[in-house]
Amino acid sequence: MTASGHHAHADQALIELRQARKRYNIGQPNEAEILHGIDLRVAHGEFLALIGPSGSGKSTLLNVLGLLEPLSDGAYALQGQAVQGLEDQALTLLRRRALGFVFQFHHLLPAFTALENVTLPALMTEGRVSAAAREQARALLDAVGLAGAMDK
Ligand SMILES: Nc1ncnc2c1ncn2[C@@H]1O[C@H](COP(=O)(O)OP(=O)(O)OP(=O)(O)O)[C@@H](O)[C@H]1O
Numbered sequence: 001m002t003a004s005g006h007h008a009h010a011d012q013a014l015i016e017l018r019q020a021r022k023r024y025n026i027g028q029p030n031e032a033e034i035l036h037g038i039d040l041r042v043a044h045g046e047f048l049a050l051i052g053p054s055g056s057g058k059s060t061l062l063n064v065l066g067l068l069e070p071l072s073d074g075a076y077a078l079q080g081q082a083v084q085g086l087e088d089q090a091l092t093l094l095r096r097r098a099l100g101f102v103f104q105f106h107h108l109l110p111a112f113t114a115l116e117n118v119t120l121p122a123l124m125t126e127g128r129v130s131a132a133a134r135e136q137a138r139a140l141l142d143a144v145g146l147a148g149a150m151d152k
């Protein structure tokens with residue numbers, strides 16, 4: 001990666017962390033640093049697996065990358081946008097636009113069908129579920145083998 005600023009878009013990382021630190025309970029006796037200065041660059045289209053022992057900080061890092069937790073120190077840029085100092089609402093909009101999260105413990109809404117759960121992001125983005133959004137949701141469920149469970 002160049003630091004010159006030329007070809008900024010082609011060089012732009014999807015995710016870029018510099019010296020990222022995360023501490024919990026700052027200033028208290030049980031203060032703990034979980035992320036110890038992480039440098040990470042993820043390119044557009046790159047697939048990444050994060051592995052490590054239980055308690056090593058994988059979820060902490062994903063919560064930071066997913067804009068659910070702020071860093072204690074260091075810098076995070078998502079799609080070239082510096083994340084530090086963004087207001088809560090801006091973080092929410094960026095999260096909605098740029099991120100998808102599949103949680104370890106899934107958070108499907110039990111009163112809705114599978115298809116309705118998948119169309120929820122479209123509902124929140126556009127205020128309605130268009131026919132195109134519904135078709136896309138059907139295709140996504142079909143792609144993961146859930147074609148038969150859409151209305152469950
Ligand atoms: N909100 C919090 N407050 C204080 N400590 C926390 C908090 N969240 C996580 N920790 C601590 O940070 C460390 C890393 O936790 P984390 O959940 O990121 O690990 P993990 O690698 O995802 O583990 P697992 O494989 O079990 O999911 C643990 O010691 C945990 O107790």
Ligand SMILES: [Mg+2]
Pocket residue numbers: 058059060
């Ligand atoms: Mg975890």
